Amino acid sequence: xxxxxxxxxxxxPLVMIHGWGMHSGVWQPLxxxxxxxxxxxxxxxxxxxxxxxxxxxxLHALAEEVAQVIPGVSDVLGWSLGGLVAQRIALNQPDRIxxxxxxxxxxxxxxxxxxxxxxxxxYFNTFAHNVNSNYRHAMLQFLTLQCxxxxxxxxxxxxxxxxxxxxxxxxxxxxxxxxxxLLESDLREEASNxxxxxxxxxxxxxxxxxxxxxxxxxxxxxxxxxRVMSGSAHxxxxxxxxxxxxxxxxxxxxxxx
Numbered sequence: 001x002x003x004x005x006x007x008x009x010x011x012x013p014l015v016m017i018h019g020w021g022m023h024s025g026v027w028q029p030l031x032x033x034x035x036x037x038x039x040x041x042x043x044x045x046x047x048x049x050x051x052x053x054x055x056x057x058x059l060h061a062l063a064e065e066v067a068q069v070i071p072g073v074s075d076v077l078g079w080s081l082g083g084l085v086a087q088r089i090a091l092n093q094p095d096r097i098x099x100x101x102x103x104x105x106x107x108x109x110x111x112x113x114x115x116x117x118x119x120x121x122x123y124f125n126t127f128a129h130n131v132n133s134n135y136r137h138a139m140l141q142f143l144t145l146q147c148x149x150x151x152x153x154x155x156x157x158x159x160x161x162x163x164x165x166x167x168x169x170x171x172x173x174x175x176x177x178x179x180x181x182l183l184e185s186d187l188r189e190e191a192s193n194x195x196x197x198x199x200x201x202x203x204x205x206x207x208x209x210x211x212x213x214x215x216x217x218x219x220x221x222x223x224x225x226x227r228v229m230s231g232s233a234h235x236x237x238x239x240x241x242x243x244x245x246x247x248x249x250x251x252x253x254x255x256x257x
Contacts, residue, residue, distance in 0.1 A: 003066050144157050
């Protein structure tokens with residue numbers, strides 16, 4: 001098993017999967033609040049944080065690794081790339097998932113013929129170049145931009161800086177392979193097969209996963225719920241933490257089972 005997991009809190013299990021190039025420390029600003037009512041399973045994707053790399057490195061393989069650390073049947077939350085991994089688990093091993101929360105995620109990150117709810121591949125390549133040049137600076141700059149709207153932005157940024165120093169930097173090979181997953185994955189044809197209650201939390205200013213993708217997903221999912229956060233970009237859990245936790249709590253109440 002290659003996926004490192006940190007377990008914090010008490011209550012029903014909630015598995016949390018971070019985004020590209022990051023690690024589970026990105027959730028640190030939420031841990032204190034969420035751990036009071038959920039047993040958090042904070043996963044590091046293979047090759048990131050404290051998890052060792054795997055071979056081969058593709059979406060199915062990441063989903064298999066993460067599925068191994070899911071306790072029984074659990075609620076699973078995935079952000080960005082973590083949302084792709086969560087979707088893949090829901091499609092391949094639906095018996096492991098009770099409910100799904102997709103944050104700033106999409107079935108297809110890149111624009112293609114007939115799909116305008118993606119971004120230009122050059123956007124990702126430029127971002128990858130910046131990260132490879134100075135990983136820590138680029139990632140913290142990105143996250144700082146994502147939480148500028150937060151009422152406690154300064155405190156949140158301070159926590160993020162501290163959390164990033166706690167785990168190893170991903171190798172360039174891992175970053176490029178994970179980027180390839182974002183560039184190549186297209187789950188649109190399978191979206192309607194996700195037959196679990198699914199909450200989509202999306203910022204209306206998201207430039208990495210345009211909000212149109214969330215509206216499209218809402219139309220495809222048999223049991224989909226959409227919460228668009230005004231003024232938020234790609235990381236609403238940082239910029240709009242209180243609203244994010246409120247939306248999560250409402251969705252994960254026992255009445256939604």
